[in-house]
Amino acid sequence: MDLRDENGWTEQEFLERYRPAEYERPSVAADMAIFTVSAAAEDNYRKLPEKELRVLLIQRGGHPDLGKWALPGGFVRPDETVEQAALRELKEETGVDRVYLEQLGVFSEVGRDPRTWVMSCAFLALADSSRLRLQAGDDAAHAAWFRVGYRLRREGKEYTPGGLVKKQQYELSLTSELAELNATVERTVTLTEASAEVGYAIVADGGLAFDHAKILACAVEWLRSRVNDSALAFPLLPSEFTLTELQQVYEVILDKELLKAAFRRKVADLVEETDRYTENAGHRPSRLYRRKLEALG
Amino acid sequence: MDLRDENGWTEQEFLERYRPAEYERPSVAADMAIFTVSAAAEDNYRKLPEKELRVLLIQRGGHPDLGKWALPGGFVRPDETVEQAALRELKEETGVDRVYLEQLGVFSEVGRDPRTWVMSCAFLALADSSRLRLQAGDDAAHAAWFRVGYRLRREGKEYTPGGLVKKQQYELSLTSELAELNATVERTVTLTEASAEVGYAIVADGGLAFDHAKILACAVEWLRSRVNDSALAFPLLPSEFTLTELQQVYEVILDKELLKAAFRRKVADLVEETDRYTENAGHRPSRLYRRKLEALG
DNA sequence: AGAATAGTGTCTTTTAGACACTATAGT
DNA sequence: ACTATAGTGTCTAAAAGACACTATTCT
Numbered sequence: 033m034d035l036r037d038e039n040g041w042t043e044q045e046f047l048e049r050y051r052p053a054e055y056e057r058p059s060v061a062a063d064m065a066i067f068t069v070s071a072a073a074e075d076n077y078r079k080l081p082e083k084e085l086r087v088l089l090i091q092r093g094g095h096p097d098l099g100k101w102a103l104p105g106g107f108v109r110p111d112e113t114v115e116q117a118a119l120r121e122l123k124e125e126t127g128v129d130r131v132y133l134e135q136l137g138v139f140s141e142v143g144r145d146p147r148t149w150v151m152s153c154a155f156l157a158l159a160d161s162s163r164l165r166l167q168a169g170d171d172a173a174h175a176a177w178f179r180v181g182y183r184l185r186r187e188g189k190e191y192t193p194g195g196l197v198k199k200q201q202y203e204l205s206l207t208s209e210l211a212e213l214n215a216t217v218e219r220t221v222t223l224t225e226a227s228a229e230v231g232y233a234i235v236a237d238g239g240l241a242f243d244h245a246k247i248l249a250c251a252v253e254w255l256r257s258r259v260n261d262s263a264l265a266f267p268l269l270p271s272e273f274t275l276t277e278l279q280q281v282y283e284v285i286l287d288k289e290l291l292k293a294a295f296r297r298k299v300a301d302l303v304e305e306t307d308r309y310t311e312n313a314g315h316r317p318s319r320l321y322r323r324k325l326e327a328l329g
Numbered sequence: 330m331d332l333r334d335e336n337g338w339t340e341q342e343f344l345e346r347y348r349p350a351e352y353e354r355p356s357v358a359a360d361m362a363i364f365t366v367s368a369a370a371e372d373n374y375r376k377l378p379e380k381e382l383r384v385l386l387i388q389r390g391g392h393p394d395l396g397k398w399a400l401p402g403g404f405v406r407p408d409e410t411v412e413q414a415a416l417r418e419l420k421e422e423t424g425v426d427r428v429y430l431e432q433l434g435v436f437s438e439v440g441r442d443p444r445t446w447v448m449s450c451a452f453l454a455l456a457d458s459s460r461l462r463l464q465a466g467d468d469a470a471h472a473a474w475f476r477v478g479y480r481l482r483r484e485g486k487e488y489t490p491g492g493l494v495k496k497q498q499y500e501l502s503l504t505s506e507l508a509e510l511n512a513t514v515e516r517t518v519t520l521t522e523a524s525a526e527v528g529y530a531i532v533a534d535g536g537l538a539f540d541h542a543k544i545l546a547c548a549v550e551w552l553r554s555r556v557n558d559s560a561l562a563f564p565l566l567p568s569e570f571t572l573t574e575l576q577q578v579y580e581v582i583l584d585k586e587l588l589k590a591a592f593r594r595k596v597a598d599l600v601e602e603t604d605r606y607t608e609n610a611g612h613r614p615s616r617l618y619r620r621k622l623e624a625l626g
Numbered sequence: 627a628g629a630a631t632a633g634t635g636t637c638t639t640t641t642a643g644a645c646a647c648t649a650t651a652g653t
Numbered sequence: 654a655c656t657a658t659a660g661t662g663t664c665t666a667a668a669a670g671a672c673a674c675t676a677t678t679c680t
Contacts, residue, residue, distance in 0.1 A: 035396050037390075037391050037392050038390075041392065042392075043393055043395065043443075046391075046393065047392070047393065047443055047444065050444050050445070052356075052444070052445045055356065056406075056407050057354035057355060057356050058354060058355075058357055058405065058407070059349075059352065059354050060355055060448065076630090077680080078631085078679085078680085079629095079630070080630085080631070093335075094334050094335070095334050095338065095340045095344070096340050096343065097340075098332045098334055098340065099332050107352055108355070108448075109352075110353050110355070110446045111439060113439065114435050114437045114448065115437075130521070130523045130524050132525055132526075133526070135434045135435060137432045137434075138411050138435060138450050140410040140411045140412075141410055142407075142408060142409065142410065146344055147344065147347050147349070148347070148349045149407045151357065151405075151411065153435050159523075191622075195622070196622040196623075223622055225563070225568040225619075225620060226427045226428070226429070226564055226568070227427055227428055227429045227430075227564055228429055228559070228560065228564070229429075229430070257558075261554075266525075267523055267524055267525070271522040274632085275632085275633090276632075291669085291670065291671065291672085292632090292633080293633085293634075293636095293670090293671085294668090294669055294670060294671085296633080297668085298668085298669085311678095312679075313630090313631080314630070314631085314678080314680070315629070315631045315632080315679065316631055316633085316676070316677040316678050316679090317631095317679095318631075319632080319633090323522060325488075325492070326493075373657090374653085375652085375653085375657050375658085376656095376657070377658070588642085588643065588645085589659090590643090590644085590661075590662085590663095591641090591642055591643060591644085593661090594642085595642085608651085609651085609652075610651075610652080610658075611651080611652055611656080612650080612651065612656065612658040612659080613649065613650040613652090613659050613660085614650080614652095614658095614659080615660090616659080616660090
């Protein structure tokens with residue numbers, strides 16, 4: 033590039049003279065909501081165990097928010113992308129390295145971290161529970177998989193001049209052997225002629241650190257809104273699975289029962305049969321399926 | 330909070346002693362793809378003018394990438410969120426302040442800015458063309474609305490052990506009176522049993538600065554994938570519009586013609602009639618509709 | 627045999643696609 | 654009168670919902 037700027041410099045000359053600006057810079061953390069679907073305990077040998085949606089949380093071992101539960105994560109380094117940082121932290125804290133990873137968004141509310149200017153680049157990760165092994169990180173006193181519940185509790189509309197504001201309070205309940213957290217998040221949809229805006233506010237953090245209740249609410253909503261489009265359920269299952277297991281993943285994410293026949297029709301093109309069946313189930317065995325790679329793009 | 334950490338400090342004591350870590354920090358820019366739908370010139374007084382999807386680009390007046398075209402944007406400040414930064418920059422550069430704004434994601438590839446470590450938090454904004462007035466910012470030699478084209482040019486699949494890689498080359502063409510840019514972006518979908526990953530790479534930047542061809546490709550794909558769910562089309566229209574105009578917005582985003590009867594059935598619940606009609610159109614006048622606020626959440 | 631799930635068939639309802647038809651201001 | 658769009662009706666095809674029925678293995 034031989035173009036010269038108003039100082040008569042080429043790009044090369046400009047870069048040699050360039051000194052990072054005096055602007056203040058934020059720390060950027062990659063935090064992630066890693067979900068898995070695991071089987072609850074079942075005493076009746078005949079019945080299939082119920083599936084549960086679970087998310088990994090780590091109890092903070094230092095200030096700020098000492099003792100509260102937080103999403104695993106860490107700061108992004110200059111030699112990596114935010115995705116690489118997320119995968120690195122995930123590997124360090126759970127030992128998993130091949131997961132489905134998706135950006136949720138940047139959470140940058142002023143004052144969200146009392147130490148300094150920190151924005152969080154939040155990720156959603158999905159992993160097959162059979163491949164997980166949990167490793168508590170160095171900064172974590174404890175780590176645990178929490179059962180996730182997310183339900184609408186209250187809803188209200190309000191008409192304003194030229195618009196409509198809709199407020200919904202969702203209860204986010206997280207349960208594990210170590211703790212039971214109940215956070216309340218308010219989702220506000222502001223609708224005007226020209227724009228639409230969705231905002232989240234934490235009404236009660238329920239023992240979750242920073243603004244992580246908000247991130248988790250976004251993560252669950254993201255999951256629910258996208259489970260149908262793409263093949264989001266497969267990363268949550270082992271490579272061979274029954275159609276009932278696949279259906280249970282959908283049901284656990286949507287928190288809603290689906291009809292078997294319709295579900296099977298819908299996923300028919302996404303999977304392919306194997307010759308194998310489940311065994312010793314206490315009832316009729318079930319054919320195992322594989323994800324059909326040809327499908328989807 | 331009276332909890333004490335391993336040094337015996339309370340959170341207050343910890344924060345008083347806290348010094349920002351020595352970690353290197355990135356600059357974070359909020360860049361945005363602001364779209365509008367405007368009417369092309371039409372010589373036949375009877376015919377409706379064709380609609381065009383347009384995006385605002387600014388020609389860089391300084392190094393690096395001097396002379397190339399870039400998305401408007403600027404650095405995030407410590408006293409604002411990334412959304413506020415995007416809106417502030419938008420206001421400064423276009424004079425618009427009430428727009429639909431959505432996070433697209435963080436683009437953080439190492440070396441994407443030759444000066445220093447800069448990650449871009451990319452936004453998609455939608456605005457009604459009748460309300461726009463363009464103001465060239467201080468750092469911009471020129472600014473212009475570019476007609477956007479985004480088409481698949483080449484596609485290929487490749488089977489790898491345990492997976493499938495699908496590569497698609499899209500041509501992104503941007504046309505204005507000032508310049509005609511043709512970038513090529515490769516979209517790579519990597520599918521394995523456990524995960525799925527979508528990556529973008531710039532094959533040819535066509536005169537677009539930094540990785541902005543990639544951001545624009547993501548923006549157009551985001552628009553196309555979401556135009557149906559939510560009421561994405563309304564921010565692109567004035568408050569009263571004809572159903573044909575609404576349909577044209579969908580068509581211009583999807584780059585595809587839709588059937589009138591089916592389209593009207595689909596949007597019937599999203600709009601409400603007014604008593605007003607278009608006038609002097611050279612043909613039968615058309616009823617004006619308004620967005621129905623009651624619909625959607 | 628009985629329990630519990632696997633898997634299929636079919637009827638109904640809803641939604642989308644296709645296309646033809648009528649209606650009407652403006653020149 | 655003619656043009657170009659506005660707007661509706663209807664047939665068909667595809668997808669989703671509902672539900673009943675048969676099949677099968679393990680205890």
